[in-house]
Amino acid sequence: MADVVLDQISKSYDNQNTIIQDVSLTVKDREFLVLVGPSGCGKSTLLRMIAGLESITNGTLSIAGRVVNETAPKDRDIAMVFQNYALYPHMSVYENMAFGLKMRKTAKTEIETKVQEAARILDLAHLLERKPKQLSGGQRQRVALGRAIVRNPKVFLMDEPLSNLDAKLRVQMRTEIASLHQRLKATTIYVTHDQVEAMTMGDRVVILNKGKIQQVDTPLQVYQNPVNMFVAGFVGQMNFLAGILEPDGLRLGDNMLMRLPQVLQNKANQLNGRGMVLGIRPEYWLAPEDPQEGQTFEVCIQRIEMLGREQLLYFPLSGQTVVARWPSDLPVKESESLSVKLDTSKILLFDAATEDRII
Ligand SMILES: Nc1ncnc2c1ncn2[C@@H]1O[C@H](COP(=O)(O)OP(=O)(O)O)[C@@H](O)[C@H]1O
Ligand SMILES: [Mg+2]
Structure with a gap:
């Protein structure tokens, strides 16, 4: 069992700058x-x-049931992959992958077996004699992964390993790392600033802001049930509209009343008269013909972004620019007015002061 347990971990420099x-x-x-x-x-x-x-x-850090706060990196049974690969330029691919094992005085035959196995998994077998400068970015990143794999660690730590690759390669490597994890089944902690990587790769996602955990959950849960405005805005797009709560809805600017689902209204009523912020994802907007119940608004389209599969419509609402996802085959023109229906059953409500979600 290689679970990793962090218990009230903090980090500060010079006793003042709290980073974690x-x-x-x-x-x-x-x-x-x-x-x-x-x-x-x-x-x-x-x-x-x-x-x-x-x-x-x-705080206390344990790996596989053992407290390792004071344990040297080499004795933690982990392998780390960095963004900048950090390959040795004068060594061949084979030597780069073998280096860590050699330092640990692993037997030559065992090194050979492990490097060959990793090279096979990562499709590097034909490149073992090359130097890093003779490789593409994606191949270099695979060597960096290979160097971690040969160690057969209990835990993989990856720090933005795909950030240096171009967009297309990044998508491809994303899949490769996911299937690598399927095969190796080692505990993996993967760091990224890219929400798409987080959503597509993680069994679970930890959202961190200013050194504090905001939410830990499956990708779908953090998308559908964000605990606060930070998470809601960070994971996918969300429009935020500020308003004042009234007994029959949320009063937005322009004297517009937004009806809330009854449960949400009841819950919010207990926070009497507080400033609230409404969270609306672009896909909560529907065509007026849609059978889903909702509240219809007459809006003036400011800008259209045609993405092929769909289009994004931008329009002012309550003094802010709101974005809506719209089927690309529905005719819409810039500067023209349009009826849009908001699926009010989906809207999220946040306390304006704390930015926490009201559930
Ligand atoms: N040696 C250090 N001394 C003081 N502050 C540091 C040091 N190293 C990193 N920091 C600060 O810690 C914060 C977090 O940095 P980092 O962990 O690299 O963020 P991330 O990886 O999320 O981009 C930053 O504000 C950075 O300036
Ligand atoms: Mg970083």
Whole structure:
């Protein structure tokens, strides 16, 4: 069992700059967990603490049931893959992959077996004699993965391993890493700032902001049930409209009343007169003919982005620009008015002061 347990982990520099605050998290054995958040939120710091490359200021870190706070990186049974590959330029692909094992005085025949096996899995067998500069970006990234695989670690730590690749290769490597995990079934903690990577790769996703965990859940749950405005806006697109709660709905600017589902209204009523923020995903907007119940608005289309499969419509509502997803075959023109229906059963409500979701 190689679960990784973080218990109230904190990190500060010089006793003042708190970079990571009270992070508690259990990464299950064999799980693929994605740590996602904006640049500078502390993802690398947290991963480096797990790897042992950074000291832990407070809290307890356990790997496979053993407290490892003071354990040297090489004795933690982990392997880390970095964004910049960090391959040795003067060594061949084979030597790069073999290096870590050699340093551990692994027998030559065993090194040979392991490197060949990793090369086969990663489709590098025909490139073993090449130097890193003779490889493409994707191939280099595969060598970096290979170097981690040969160690046969209990836990893989990956820090934005695909960030240096172009968009197409990134998508391809995303699939490769996912299927690699299927085969190796090692506990993996994968760091990214890219929400698409997080949503498509993770069994579960941890959303980090300013060194604090915001939410830990499956990709679908964080999308459908974000706990606060940060998560709602970070995972996918969301329109936010501020308003004041009234007994029969939310009063938005322009004297517009937005009806709320009864349960939400009841719940919000208990917070009497508080400022509220409405969360509307672009797909909550429907054509007026749609049988789904909702509230219809007459809007003036400002801008259209045709994406082929769908189009994005931008229009002002209550003093803000709102975006709606729309079927591309429905005729719409810029500067013309359009009836749009909001599926009010789906809207999310947030407390304007705390930015927490009201459920
Ligand atoms: N040695 C250090 N001393 C002080 N602050 C640091 C040090 N290393 C990183 N930081 C700060 O920690 C924060 C988190 O950095 P990092 O973990 O690299 O974020 P991320 O990987 O999410 O982009 C940043 O604000 C960064 O400036
Ligand atoms: Mg980082």
